[in-house]
Every structure is written in structure tokens, then in C-alpha cells.
Amino acid sequence: MRTVHVSILLPDFVRGSLGDELKTGVEEHLQRCASCRTELDELQRTFATIGQEHRVDVPPYYFGSILPRVRERLEEKRGISRIWNPIVTKLAVPALTAVLAFVLLSHIPLSVPSADQENPFTAIAGSATPEEFADILHEQSSSSEWNAIQTKAASHVLMNETFVKRQLVREALAGPSSSALGDIAELSSQQLLTDLGESDVDEILQRLGTMEIP
């Protein structure tokens, strides 16, 4: 018999719960195995300590209280299972959801903002006197955004002006007074239009006389 087999039999040997045959085998092994005897001593001490353990008691009323509380818990579980039974989950819950959605939709106003509400500037301007409105515009005109807009607008005006002047030059070149352009007669009209700068246009206009820019 190997030592490992005796070791795992020792707890039952100590407690007297081994069959006769096994008990005799263990006893014979212990006579010739010091290691297992040491193990046996340890186990006997441990069992003695465990045996001295003061078994904790429960209050006398405790065991009488278990059944009613088990019944109570079963009722609670039944209540929960009733809530989640298939009829409830498949029919009642969707129906309840639909009713709830209808109630919410019919009572919550779907607010569509009026034109005044949509544009805060209109709302401010509408309630301001002309003087206040002028002040607001003046104040806004110093903001960087306003300056950017102004710059863009000014540039646009300048471009338009240039375009008009070029149109005038084109007409002048094509018209009966084209002889007035003697100094630049060698230039083709196409080249002239492409290369003309602002100062060139002004000079041409001066030469052409008193043409007004509309």
C-alpha cells in the first residue's frame, strides 16, 4: 500500500468510519511508516480542535420562521412571474406602450416657432426705437465680422466699377471717337482690355472726355 493511499484514508480512520478491511490495512501500514504516523497525529489534533468547536446556536424561534418566509418569497416570485408571463409581455406591454405614446403625443405641444422667434435679430429690431436700432448697427459695424463683410462688399463694388469702365473703353474704341486714342493705337483692343489697370482706365477716360460712370 502506497503512502498516498493511506494518507487520504486517515481522516476516516480517525473518525472510525473505515470498513474493517481498510482499517486493518491502515493499521498495518502505520506500524511501519513514520511519515503516516506523523500525519495521523496532526489529523487527530485537528479533529480534536474541530470537535471542541462551540456549535453556534440559532434563536429558538428561528426554525419556526422559515416556512412562512419561504411561502412569502414564493408569493413574491409568483407575482413577478405573473408580470412577465407571455400574455402580459406580448399583449399588455405593447398596448400599454401605445396608450402611453398616444397620451404623450396628444398632450405635449409640438411648438412651431413663429417668424419673429426664428430670427433673434428681427425680435430685437422690432422692439427697438429707430435711434436704438441705429446704435445697434453702429456698434455692430465695429465688429470684426462686420468689417469682413464690408471689405468683401467694397471689393465687389470696385470690381463692378472696373467692369463698367472697361465696357466704356471697349465702346470708345469701337466708336467714331477712336482716333482720340492715338498713343495707344498700336495696341490691339484685346490686349488693351487684358492689360489695362485701374490707372490706365482712368487715364483713358480722361482722354475720352467727360464720360460719366453710371
Next chain:
Amino acid sequence: MSDCTDEELVGGYQKGNEGAFNELVLRYQQKVYWVARRFSNDHDNADDITQEVFCKVHQGLNEFRGESSLFTWLYRVTVNVSLNYLRRQRVREFFGLDDLLELAGDEADSPDRVFERQEQKSLIEEAIATLPTKQRAVFVLRYYEEIPYEEIAKILGTTVGGLKANYFHAIRKIGDYINRAHGTR
């Protein structure tokens, strides 16, 4: 009804006699409680486990076909519920949930609570609490309940040889714990 065998009570319950279930609770409540108590080392938790075990028995008894004895089946349910409790407890300890719940708990003391606080956890209970769950289950069922290995094997779904080794190691660990405690106290 207290004279009925387990099989007769199960049969009675399966025919709709709720009184048969009540008798089963009264018959086994102490055994279930003490197994739960050894697992949880705590009266409140053992009480909770005991109630849960009987709720599961109530739910499962209609499907019980007597392939094992009611006794074995009942212990299996008890061990499973207790092991689940231990798993949950480990998670709660890891996240410190018990401390939070204690802080948030009702200040009023129930009689059970007072009783629980008055008792000191014994050295043996502390030692058992350090055992791995399998060894703890084997130790509780073998030492305290004195259930034969063959029955424990059915309850835990393992082999008799493995159980004997588990039992031996459990006792040795308890002995080591006691020796260390005596050395430091």
C-alpha cells in the same frame, strides 16, 4: 403527514398538495440551514440561502423523477445555491459592495442581526472560509453531515477517489490554519 416517506410527500406535492411541500420544508430545513451556514459562515446569508433552496425545490419538484433520492437532490440544490452565493460574495468583496450596502443599510437592528453580532466567528469557521469551494463542500458534507462518499459524489458530480483526496487536503489546511493562528495569537 409527518409519517409519510419522502417519496410519498413528493408524490403528494406533484398531485397538487401544497401541505406535502410544507412538510418537506419542516423536515429538511435544519439540514439545509446548517449546510448553508457552513458555506456562508453567516446567519443572515444562511437564512437567505435556505429560503432560496426551498423556493427552487418548490419550482423543481414537479420535474423531480426520483432518479436520485430526494435527500441527494436537496443537498445538490443546497450546495449549488451556496456555491452561487460564494461566487456572488467574491464579486461583492472585490468591488467592496458589502461595505457600501452596510453604509446604506437600515440602522435599525433586527433580533437576528443582534444575535449575529453577538457571536464571534470561531477559528474553525475562519479556517473553513479559507478553503477552496470544492474542498469546503466536501468537508461540510462529510464532516458535519456525515454523508457517505458515494452520496457526496452524486451531489457534487465527482469521483469518490477525488472526494477522499479533497477531504484529506481540507482537513490538513484547516489544521495548518489553526496552527498558524495559535502561533500568532
